[in-house]
Amino acid sequence: MEILENELEVLISKLKNADDFRSEIENIQNVYPFNRYEYIITKLVEEKILSYEDYLELRTDYINRNLYLYVFEISAPRGFGDTWGFSHLLAVEPELKRPSKKIDSTYNGQYDLYLPYMGENIKIEVKGSRAVDRNKPNEPLYMKALSSNSAKDFLMNFQQIKPTCCDVMLWFAVYRDCVKYWVLKNSDVYDLNFSPQHRNAETATRKNDYKKTDIYEGQIMITRENIGSIQKFQVDGRALRRAIIDKYEE
16 A cells, blocks of 8 residues: 555656645545545546556556455454455365364364375364554554565464364465465474463463473464564465475374
């Protein structure tokens, strides 16, 4: 959005009455689907400051920078994780499957996906998050969504992690312009900043004299300061299947 704003400002400055137009923009009423950007672009095209071909290029560039912006408009947590997240992963790697009691008689929601391999099913726990500007706590998600090359502070919180219930963990983070993936063996989380959460919080005493391997359910908060700790687990979407198998076989 900042890039688009800057590009439009350069074009607005070429108008004969640029200052008057800027004042006009501030006072127009926005009612969907008519908004200030539609108003600006129409004016620029009318004044032949922006050609139709230039408009198409501007539009294409913006879409490419914001391919996943719509994901930040999903308000319900389950709508993001259970609906969009699983559908996305199954599209990226079709060999991933949803578990059921028909496949695993002991299944009771302990893990999220599985991958058939050599006559066995690799149990996978999935955790997803959206990269947002942590310095804008009161803004809606789509207003604080970050691109993958942003230098702003962000916060991604992977919650309710249960390493004893899966073989492999698959984490994903949605940015405005891409989705990143990390594949970890269940024991890898104990080497990270893994802390107790919810049902097993009593495991941790006031002195925190517990062993990480005692944690049944915990969380990991990823920020700009510690994202390097999971860098070695990052994989390309096309390599998910191989990465899951490799971690399973470690």
